[in-house]
Amino acid sequence: MQTNHFLLLIFFASIFLSFTCVHTTTDPSDVQALQVLYTSLNNAAQLTNWKPNNGDPCGESWRGVTCEGSAVVSIELPDLGIDGTLGYMLSSFTSLKTLDLSGNNIHDAFPYQLPPNLTSLKLANNNLSGNIPYSISLMYNLNYMNLSHNMLAQNVGDIFNNLTSLTTLDLSHNNFSGDLPTSLSSLSSISTFHVQNNQLTGSLNSLAGLPLTDLNVANNRFNGWIPKELLSVPTFIYDGNSFDNGPAPPPPPYTPPPAKPHNNRTRSPPPRTHKGSDAPASDTSSGKKLSLGTILGISLGSAFFILFTVLVLLFCLRKGKKTKRTPRTSTVNPPVIPEKVNAEMQEQRVIPTASVVDLKTPPNENSTYENGKSGSMKRVKSPITTSSYTVATLQTATNSFSQDNIIGEGSLGRVYKADFPNGKMMAVKKIDNAALSLQEEDDFVEAVSNMSRLRHPNIVPLGGYCPEPEFRPPMSEVVQALVRLMQRASVVKRRPSDDSGFIYKTPDHEAYEMSY
Structure with missing residues (x-):
């Protein structure tokens, strides 16, 4: 009888242990992201039960970590005096709803990627920059x-x-x-x-x-x-x-009053007129004059609109005829530099001849155009001959764009030293821009394609680019900065044994070393 009870006890214990193992195994991507976060927070002693390798956050009750099944849904570590950065794998927390690291000493720039499904983000009272x-x-x-x-x-x-x-x-x-x-x-x-x-x-x-x-x-x-x-x-x-x-x-003349808001609690008084001591009876005549002026303005505006429409139609018809006369395919030279940039280049010619570089025109790599629908011209995309990097890769190589990795700073942003796992070392230009709005995908791809083929003794070849939207600068800034660098840069040192690295010095005493 005792043997039977003992066997039943072992049976239920094994069932309990198997059930616990099944329901406490944390999702591997969450485990890896927590380990990177732990390392970025300098293995803080306050994070009890946390481990830089292996471990089961959900099964081992890591401090501040809450799970639902195998998914991490909450990380709450407020006011612990933790020092460090946020790492580069926060976007891997796909089930995370709450992130609270307020009241600590989290520093350096905000990471570009964050948990995509957050409902609550609390990072107050830290030292975040950018x-x-x-x-x-x-x-x-x-x-x-x-x-x-x-x-x-x-x-x-x-x-x-x-x-x-x-x-x-x-x-x-x-x-x-x-x-x-x-x-x-x-x-x-x-x-x-x-x-x-x-x-x-x-x-x-x-x-x-x-x-x-x-x-x-x-x-x-x-x-x-x-x-x-x-x-x-x-x-x-x-x-x-x-x-x-x-x-x-008051609003400008002949402008209709703004619409009343839905939640307006008080009625606004009628607009005041500044006419001295005019009697109230004069308001009626004033209203008539205003009505007559409105009618006259509408009439003139309508006539102007009709005339403008006719001119636009004539212009479009004339342009359409010219387009039909053009051949099906044609080649054009690279775009002309804008006048604004040209003026800057003219001013730079005042510099003594010792620092002026005689720039040669790059090889004539023409872009091909084809006639599209309705006679419009459609550009055939040129291939990109350089590599693309993800934001996560660049953050890993630059230690999340750490202050210690800064090797230079210019008018458009900072340059960071990037050490890649394969031993390659590159310089990454991170262009500062708050509103990262790129109007067209083709503009960015075409500009990268053109710059990747640019070859000149005083220009470092483009070694790569980041195609992710939050890392792209406005293309007008890139093109203008590239033209200014071509006009102003002079080579002060060149490695004799390695053609892939140059050091450049500009009149602003900015020096950059790049390799590819």
């Missing part, structure tokens, strides 16, 4: 974001168009500058917005139609008139700015 990453614009489920009391700078960034679930946004006590982005008007669920103690400028017009209950814009450089819709916000703090006093100016 600007807000573009990847936040893709967090469609984000409900709460607090980035206050950091060292974030530049423009806020036009990244809020898709964040319709966001209810609380705190960007206070940073170094943001420039105007508020227009995409803030898309925050249809926002109730709390704090941006006090920054260096923001411009007006508050983008906030006028939001359902705010708590708004703090104190101690900035805002100016103009406060929209009347904001005056009805229950908690509205706006001191320490340069707002205009008195009522807002």
